[in-house]
Amino acid sequence: MSTDYAKLVDSLTPDIVERFTEAVETGKWPDGSALSEAQRENCMQAIMLYNARHNSSDEPFTISAQGEIQTGKKMRSDFEGQSSNDRLRQQGHTIDLKTIDSKTVDNTDE
Numbered sequence: 001m002s003t004d005y006a007k008l009v010d011s012l013t014p015d016i017v018e019r020f021t022e023a024v025e026t027g028k029w030p031d032g033s034a035l036s037e038a039q040r041e042n043c044m045q046a047i048m049l050y051n052a053r054h055n056s057s058d059e060p061f062t063i064s065a066q067g068e069i070q071t072g073k074k075m076r077s078d079f080e081g082q083s084s085n086d087r088l089r090q091q092g093h094t095i096d097l098k099t100i101d102s103k104t105v106d107n108t109d110e
Contacts, residue, residue: 009049017050 020043023035035043 005049008046009053012046012050017047020047 019030023029024040024043024047027035027040029035
């Protein structure tokens with residue numbers, strides 16, 4: 001991380017990050033003025049850098065202190081039981097993920 005970015009992250013406070021997050025979500029600054037595309041990108045980068053340095057949670061879709069994106073895949077172990085696809089396969093259904101559209105499931109028993 002360059003010193004300019006390091007200084008930026010050091011100067012950010014949770015309040016500023018919250019304002020940046022709200023601005024990115026709504027497309028507006030707290031005073032109601034529109035956020036430009038460049039400002040949006042800069043805010044998102046600042047939020048990610050701040051979270052990478054200060055975030056210690058394993059919450060999905062955040063940046064860890066090691067700079068890795070936390071995804072929902074790590075949460076799979078938190079849920080007991082089978083996925084709906086596993087249950088369908090166990091019942092004898094074939095699921096072709098290449099040709100599947102919204103809810104198409106072929107039954108091999110037919």
